[in-house]
Amino acid sequence: MSDLPILGAALTLNALENQRELMLEKPRDLELQDFWPGEVLNGDWTPLTDRAKRLLDGHQGRVGIHGPFFGFTIDSMDVDVRAIVRKRLLQGLEVCAALGGTHMVVHSPYTTWDHNNLDNYENARELKLELCHMTMKDAVKRAEDIGCELVIENIEDKDPYARIELAKSFGSEAVRISVDTGHAHYAHGSTGAPPVDYFIKAAGNNLRHIHLQDADGYADRHWTLGEGTINWPSVFSALGELESNPRLIVELRDHSNLPASIANMAALGLAQ
Structure with missing residues (x-):
């Protein structure tokens, strides 16, 4: 058991308070989910970070946040929208700086439509990269300065390599x-993408973060691990080949099922 990878979690502060004993019993990595709304980032979020620090007294894992994502993409062609996205990303990184956070999740700009059409237009792939750079360049510099990683998460991605090229x-x-x-798993079941372990293998040691949730290949379920149809042995086998020590973040719709998710993976001999 002691050699098995240790699972962390994505939690709101309220859920962290409820799951605090579990999160402190081992060096479990944590991702806070309170800091993505624009209303929070535009306001005084210091009471939230102060509360987080109190709850994290004695915590041994790494800490990060899910960055802002609703209502925009990082490849917007609209100059005014890009300005807002740049602002949101920098606001999220200020939260990370206040928390000592070492990662912030950013959503991939690659859609299912892109998969079928990026090669249908001249220089579309290059333009997408250029737009992302225009949006993210200030955030990348700020992340470097504070020792934080911007981890680009697959959303609709059918091609596991496109956002790897973007990151590089x-x-x-x-x-x-x-x-x-x-x-x-949704992309595999509904759009013909490769299976989950292929996404991990494609990322290789560039993988620094993983959201672990179970699903049925049809929708974004965020079910308890072990209650969907993901082949978990293949996932953890692929993770076991890496040297990059990615944060293993259980991300559930119902945070109260975190203990069951950990117990189910422990019962399979995959994680603790």
Whole structure:
């Protein structure tokens, strides 16, 4: 058991308070989910970070946040929208700086439509990279300065390599890869993408973060691990080949099922 990978979790502060004993019993990595709304980032979020620090007294794992994502993409062609996205990313990184956070999740800009059409338009792939750089360049510099990694998470991605190319194009250790198992399983079941373990193998040691959730290959379920149809032995086998020590973040719709998720993976001899 002691050699098995240790699972962390994505939690709100309220859920962290409820699961605090579990999160402190081992060095479990934590991702806080309170800091993505624009209303929070535009306001005074210091009471939230102060509360987080109190709850994390004695915590031994790494800490990060899910960055802002609703209502925009990082490849917007609209100059005014890009300005807002740049602002949101920098606001999220200020939260990370206040928390001592070492990662912030950023959503991939690659859609199912892109998969079928990026090669249908001249220089579309290059333009997508350029737009992402225009949006993210200030955030990448800030992330470097504070020792934080921007991990780009697959959302609709059918091609597991496209956002890897995007991350590498920045030439920065602060831009790395995240895999969401449920998103990959949705793409596999509904759009013909490769299976989940292929997404992990594609990322290789650029993988620094993974959202672990179970699903049925049809929708973004965020079910308890072991209650869907993801092949978990293949996932953990692929993770076991890596040297990048990715954060293993259980991300559930119902946070109260975190203990069951950990217990189910422990029963399979995959994680603790």
